[in-house]
Amino acid sequence: MFEDLERLYQAASAALAESKDSAALEAWESAYLGRKGAVTLALRAVGNLPKADRAAYGKRANEIRDALEQAYAQQAELVRAHELARQLESGAIDVTLPGLRPLQGGIHPATRTLREIAEIWREMGFQIFRTREVEDDQTNFELLNIPEHHPARDMWDTFHTTRPGVILRTHTSPGQIHAMRRYAPKPIRVILPGMCFRYEQISARKEIQFNQVEGLAIGENIRLSDLKGTITAFARRMFGADRRVRFRGSYFPFTEPSMEVDVECILCGGKGCSVCSGTGWLEIAGCGMVHPTVLRNGGYDPSRFSGFAFGMGPERITMLKYGITDIRYFWANDVRFLNQF
Numbered sequence: 550m551f552e553d554l555e556r557l558y559q560a561a562s563a564a565l566a567e568s569k570d571s572a573a574l575e576a577w578e579s580a581y582l583g584r585k586g587a588v589t590l591a592l593r594a595v596g597n598l599p600k601a602d603r604a605a606y607g608k609r610a611n612e613i614r615d616a617l618e619q620a621y622a623q624q625a626e627l628v629r630a631h632e633l634a635r636q637l638e639s640g641a642i643d644v645t646l647p648g649l650r651p652l653q654g655g656i657h658p659a660t661r662t663l664r665e666i667a668e669i670w671r672e673m674g675f676q677i678f679r680t681r682e683v684e685d686d687q688t689n690f691e692l693l694n695i696p697e698h699h700p701a702r703d704m705w706d707t708f709h710t711t712r713p714g715v716i717l718r719t720h721t722s723p724g725q726i727h728a729m730r731r732y733a734p735k736p737i738r739v740i741l742p743g744m745c746f747r748y749e750q751i752s753a754r755k756e757i758q759f760n761q762v763e764g765l766a767i768g769e770n771i772r773l774s775d776l777k778g779t780i781t782a783f784a785r786r787m788f789g790a791d792r793r794v795r796f797r798g799s800y801f802p803f804t805e806p807s808m809e810v811d812v813e814c815i816l817c818g819g820k821g822c823s824v825c826s827g828t829g830w831l832e833i834a835g836c837g838m839v840h841p842t843v844l845r846n847g848g849y850d851p852s853r854f855s856g857f858a859f860g861m862g863p864e865r866i867t868m869l870k871y872g873i874t875d876i877r878y879f880w881a882n883d884v885r886f887l888n889q890f
């Protein structure tokens with residue numbers, strides 16, 4: 550019976566040496582060391598032996614189990630390393646294959662136009678000046694010469710907040726006040742791009758949220774002719790060198806005189822079509838000479854300083870440029886629309 554034990558030890562060792570992958574190892578373990586394995590059963594058989602042999606047999610059986618367990622751990626480690634190496638070899642990366650192209654977003658069409666606009670003004674010496682989207686009533690209206698009960702307020706339907714006097718800016722014009730107060734009495738040439746908000750019924754032509762680019766130039770001897778020349782230069786850079794530009798008298802409380810700027814319709818070239826409603830002209834901006842009251846509110850002496858201002862909407866300009874018929878596309882987040890730019 551001691552010989553049986555030694556034979557078992559020999560057989561188990563030989564079989565272990567032949568177990569060269571994890572499946573064979575697993576089978577070996579259950580055949581020898583598992584709950585019904587040969588070594589386990591041999592250990593259990595101690596009870597059936599004559600009393601005198603039990604101690605010696607048990608001791609040897611335990612030694613054999615410990616030795617096999619150790620050998621098993623070693624073999625398992627070898628097999629694991631071997632299998633890993635094989636796996637790495639077979640799964641090696643082919644560095645000559647072309648890479649996967651990562652999914653890339655694009656620049657939103659309104660942002661694209663906004664950057665184009667900013668670039669043209671930059672060339673003419675206008676710096677970008679960023680101001681807040683949440684404004685107070687004072688800066689959005691009062692300081693721009695729009696008193697509380699003035700009917701001109703109807704031009705801007707406003708989002709109010711729960712804090713009295715705190716609103717979402719309805720236009721970028723309040724940025725004029727911030728810029729003037731920052732730089733007065735130095736001359737200014739800035740554009741103020743950014744988001745505006747209006748409490749309006751959404752339609753193909755009206756959104757509650759949109760960008761504007763405000764412009765402001767202040768100095769000594771700035772005249773209406775400077776305004777007209779500068780805006781015309783912008784329009785030609787933006788829409789084409791031969792494009793005709795016209796100025797129509799208009800009204801804004803913060804400019805005097807005030808005008809609206811039209812360019813010859815891009816689509817029909819002035820003949821009249823559905824985009825320009827048959828007029829041959831497209832409106833691109835409001836503008837005017839900064840009102841003396843606004844200059845004063847910004848910290849400039851209107852008897853010495855003068856200036857011009859303008860405001861345009863990148864979404865509207867994008868619509869004109871690409872013949873987009875519905876402003877709601879800009880916020881619909883439909884990739885079929887966005888992919889085209």
Ligand code: DAH
Nearest residue numbers: 720722835836837858859860
């Ligand atoms: N703030 C005006 C609006 O939102 C646009 C505008 C008109 C801005 C004339 C100006 C300007 O600076 O001079 O309708």
